[in-house]
Amino acid sequence: MTSSADIAAAAATDAAGIAATDAAGIAATDAAGIAATDAAGIAATDAAGIAATDAAGIAATDAAGIAATDAAGIAATDA
Known part of the structure; x- marks a missing residue:
């Protein structure tokens, strides 16, 4: 027969x-x-x-391209 102590021990083990x-x-x-x-x-x-790096790179490339185109245009006009 199972004692109350055995039942309590089993319950404690289950809980743990x-x-x-x-x-x-x-x-x-x-x-x-x-x-x-x-x-x-x-x-x-x-x-x-x-995305930020790409945007900055594109902006810098665009700016450089515009500056070079402007310089070439001015030189050709002056010549």
């Missing part, structure tokens, strides 16, 4: 097992969430950085 399982599940979920958030943040930052 459930708590440990819950804690591990929460930790894994948190870690996965943090990793996904970090990856998304890095990707967004990279995309923004690339």
Whole structure:
């Protein structure tokens, strides 16, 4: 026959097992969430950085092209 003490011990073991399982599940979920958030943040930052760099490069190239065209036009007009 099972005693009250045995039942109490089994209940305590169950409770400890459930708590440990819950804690591990929460930790894994948190870690996965943090990793996904970090990856998304890095990707967004990279995309923004690339876009800004591209825009600056295009603007500089355009400005240089316009200046060279203007200089050539002036030289040809002067000649």
